[in-house]
Amino acid sequence: MAYQPLPFRAVAANVLLAVEQGQSLSQCLPPALNQLAPEQRPQLQAICYGTCRWFHRLDDELRQRLKKPLRKPDRVIHHLMLVALFQLRYSEQATYAVLNETVEACRALDKPHLTGLVNGVLRAAEREGAPEPRDDSSRFSHPAWMVEKLRHNWPDHWEAILDANNQQAPMTLRVNALRFTRDDYLNHLQEAGIRARPTRFAPNGIQLESPVPVDRLPWFADGAVSVQDEAAQLCTTLLDLQPGHRVLDACAAPGGKTCAILETCGELAEVVAIDESAERLPRVQENLDRLDLHATLKQADAANIDQWWDGQAFDRILLDVPCSATGVVRRHPDIKLLRRESDIVPLASIQLGLLDAMWAILKPGGRLVYATCSVFPQENHRIIQRFLKQQDQALLLNLDKDWGQDMQTGRQLLPDPDSHDGFFYAVLEKPAP
Template identity: 50%
Template structure:
């Protein structure tokens, strides 16, 4: 399959709000020649990354918008525009190869349209974009609801956050120091001709100067390393599990933090890893097997403790809560298309429900680490503030982090500072098995 067609096919359901690139793209990549898969992936992710900007330009170039039934043509047009403005592909090749894909969509009427719009974009597009720069949606390539939210919450940082979201993320590794020291692994990378630097805040982290196929990494199959962003690597160090403790990793898939907890503390008595979807636990098990680690995996809704909890208390809980993922847009740019403003309040409610459900499973003196990959306070400090207000037996602990910004509750990490993803952490100590405030008053 033509890589441009594959990218457009994968992008179409994303534009319709029915799927993410993570679910649609693999199927089409399998139909593309191996040498062209990188191009197909770059076009799909690039068009998603710059979609608000490209769609704003397309609106000026088209006489009327595409109908829902013709989103495949719209996707192909965005792929074409992305090539013209954000790649080094020669314009004639971008035009001819993109227009040539229309035949496969079985919409012959669209061929002249795509050709005319792309040719006009080639002539007038840069000037048109300049005239549209006054609109922050076009300038930042972020949907209006998200741009406004970031500006409202982070007036001094929002444009930098948006700019970071539009960059390609670094490839960061977590060294399994049960098997090899970070210094020795850096030496192995150097011998393999792969330039890398130690991370600043994670003592297990290594950042590659340039991304590569994981199979090129020395020791990957042997379990010497995992691919994990530096911000996510901080979770195990912040939770600090001790020998003999029982640990819960709620919402664990794909298992990066699960495995890191076991690497960090090999003498954990038991690690229980929960996820709502059994299919996602397969990936967790694959990671455990590769790293020669063991955990008890359970497919269940963490809120329904009667479904999965055996009544034995945990001394440590990691709640990496479902969130908007607005801190990892640079890795998943289709979040700009798949997330909507009404999602945020629903996610905050879910996060509060998870905290309430898991707190009774934590022993007195135990620690719960709350984490999200969001940069929106509605899902972060506001959730923790509300929880602390209603749960008298909870106390916030200092994280001791030097990265990010201190918040009234917890600490916010941003993608534009230090090169790691956007993340939020709050550390809670259970000082007493006290009832919730409203229960005590009743």
């Protein structure tokens, strides 16, 4: 029998089911893309990202339309209907194609007994239009706990944060300062017909008017530029890197900031890049190779210094801790489905543990930059406050910058629809003896 590939909506439904079961899109999308013909892949990607982005609103509608929830073994059809609703509400797809092909996908998923239900639900959805959201979770399409936490943490900004999280992020580049000036590279982009402008705060950043595949970027494969958000690029402006410094990037993968550090100062003594994840660490090497840079890579739990540290203290430490990633929801909308409120306390304790451990291996007179892509003070301002209570010797630097908001312990950037992601930075110095 000839191999019959699944229709792409059926593949999308399986991907969403995997996300609901705890896998990230970056884990489950690549194998799913490989099941499809190349011309269908961009559409699968757009549908999976879009359905995650609007999941809570679409799910609210679907639950209103279903008399009773589907049985657990039929859950994939719930996701198939969400995919179809996403297309009806947020895409240009012709309605008849969405309806017919979703019913076909239901059959391909081996659920012929549900084709009548799928057809009925989608026809009613098409006829009646989208219902009013029943609550803020549906209105802003975020999990209820996230809406509440943001409302509580950011009484003047929560709606803007939620709206920004639902927009598509711009594509931003970091020019490799060892190879090009930003102005030169902007000229090369213009010659290549790619419209772009300099970023406002990051000195080597360029924001594209619309995203392009990286192979269209002049000399990308040769290391001219990297894709990196503007807020992430700001780390090097805080590290005050000087020739001869020994630098540690304690949570390095996939290496965006390791490479930014090496590009900022060509004469560092050594950069050590650590990551706990054996799966993610090779990505650091790939990025270094493309940019023709060198760092010492170690796979380890950075906090367990006996496991990896050679006893030589560091002049500079970047601690870009694992976090809720609530500042980058617009780039990773699956965070809305994956993250739980109960994740935050354990994350905060990992963050404080890493900060304590890194402090011990910072040279007197050295500087540590603490970074997260979270917008929750529990992982940001309050971590630094808790740390300073334990380490009264630590000097907290006052960051007088034109970006972000002053949080007393550091600066918080909130996601901006026109530019950078949400990020937090604090800078600590160890007094010289």
